[in-house]
Amino acid sequence: MTAKLNVNIDHVATIREARKTIEPSIVTAAVMCEQAGANGITVHLRGDRRHIQDRDIELLRDVVTTYLNVEMAATDEMIAIAEETRPDAVSLVPEKPNEITTEGGLDVVTNFAAVQEAAGKLKSADIFVSIFIDPSLEQITAAHAAGAQQVELCTAEYAELTLSSRAAHGEGARKAAAEVARIAAAATHAIDLGLIVAAGHGLTYRNVRALAAIPEISEFNIGHSIISRAVFVGLSQSVREMIDAIRGV
Ligand code: PXP
Numbered sequence: 001m002t003a004k005l006n007v008n009i010d011h012v013a014t015i016r017e018a019r020k021t022i023e024p025s026i027v028t029a030a031v032m033c034e035q036a037g038a039n040g041i042t043v044h045l046r047g048d049r050r051h052i053q054d055r056d057i058e059l060l061r062d063v064v065t066t067y068l069n070v071e072m073a074a075t076d077e078m079i080a081i082a083e084e085t086r087p088d089a090v091s092l093v094p095e096k097p098n099e100i101t102t103e104g105g106l107d108v109v110t111n112f113a114a115v116q117e118a119a120g121k122l123k124s125a126d127i128f129v130s131i132f133i134d135p136s137l138e139q140i141t142a143a144h145a146a147g148a149q150q151v152e153l154c155t156a157e158y159a160e161l162t163l164s165s166r167a168a169h170g171e172g173a174r175k176a177a178a179e180v181a182r183i184a185a186a187a188t189h190a191i192d193l194g195l196i197v198a199a200g201h202g203l204t205y206r207n208v209r210a211l212a213a214i215p216e217i218s219e220f221n222i223g224h225s226i227i228s229r230a231v232f233v234g235l236s237q238s239v240r241e242m243i244d245a246i247r248g249v
Contacts, residue, residue, distance in 0.1 A: 002247050003212055004039035006069055007239055008200075008223025013043075013051035026056050027063050029235060036239035040067030040088075042221045044102070045081065047073060047095055057085050069221065071102075071132070074111070074118035082127055089128040091152055091221075092118060101224075102201065105133035105154040108142040119147035130198060135186035144193045151190050152198040152221065153183055155211065159202025167207075180210050187216035205229070205245045212246045220246060 012029040016022070030041045041064050043052045060068055070087040072078035073095040082090050092115060094106045108115050108131060119129045130150035133139040134157075143151050158179040166172035187197045199211055200221035211217060222242060229238035 001215075001218070003217050004219045005037075005239075005243055005246055006040035006042040006067065006219060006221045007033040007038045007226055007242075008042040008044070008221055009033065009227070010044050010051045010223055011227040013053070013056060017051055017053075026052075027059050030060055030064055032235045033239050034064070034066050036236040037243050038066065038239050039219075040064075040069055042069040042071065042091070042223070044071035044093065045078065047075070047077075048097065054081065057081065057087070061085050061087060069130070074106070074114050079118050079121050082122060083125045086125060086127060089130055089150075090122050091130040091132050093132045102132070102154075102156075104156060105136075105139060106131055108133060108139055108146055112142060112146055115143075116146040123147060123149075130196075132200075135183045137186060137189050140186055140190045140193065140195070144190075144195055148195060150196040150198055150219075152200055152219075153186055153190075153217075154201050155183065155199050155203055156201045158183060158211070159204070159207060162204075162207040163202075176210075180214075183211065184214045184216070187214055191216045205241060208242070208245050209248060212248060 009029045012024050013026055015024055045052050068087040069089040069091055071091040071093045074092045092106055093102050122129045129148055130152050131143040131148040132152045133143055135153045140151055161167055161176045161179055167176045190197045197216050198219035199217050203222045204225040226238050226242050
């Protein structure tokens with residue numbers, strides 16, 4: 001079965017927040033993504049509110065008819081917002097104050113008690129719990145023990161390895177293939193534990209294809225590449241093209 005695509009629309013809000021104004025509309029973006037065939041909408045409510053705002057979550061909760069996945073840190077503030085707004089899913093992610101974007105997966109082994117408590121509260125509110133982790137067997141086992149229903153495997157390292165044309169041959173290609181194998185092994189371990197497997201971070205029209213061939217991965221969360229391409233071809237087309245890339249068209 002082809003993996004689902006949730007479009008991360010954070011960077012529509014990044015453009016809006018560059019002027020602290022009302023456009024481009026996050027609601028219009030979400031509806032356009034859904035109409036173009038996306039299976040869901042993902043947003044990251046960061047502690048510093050640099051792009052998505054609390055009101056965006058409320059508006060999206062009202063208009064998204066497919067699936068609303070909100071990424072957040074496992075803090076009391078964020079869990080309270082989730083309990084109040086009730087997205088379909090919450091993805092627990094790590095957060096550092098001055099990072100440009102999420103840097104790697106959540107260290108569930110080290111932060112086990114806090115993650116377990118957050119997962120418990122979310123599940124009590126009938127919210128599906130995903131945890132964003134590095135493709136490590138140890139982290140997957142910990143995420144499962146902490147109460148995750150899904151793990152989202154961090155593909156940042158794979159993305160880094162596939163950014164340049166050097167990934168197409170020689171040592172670059174070998175390193176990228178080894179990272180695909182690591183992600184595939186992690187996905188198999190997660191499935192064996194009964195978890196659903198998602199993947200994301202830094203995925204593009206080109207590098208998503210190798211991961212889309214891993215049958216254990218049933219969902220991708222992709223943002224920057226789709227919104228970047230939308231600047232040139234429009235959002236509907238950029239979403240459709242990513243769906244085609246995942247389908248291997
Ligand atoms: N998944 C998670 C957990 C993320 O934190 C992000 C970035 O917000 C993404 C997926 C999407 O990453 P990108 O914008 O690089 O496609």
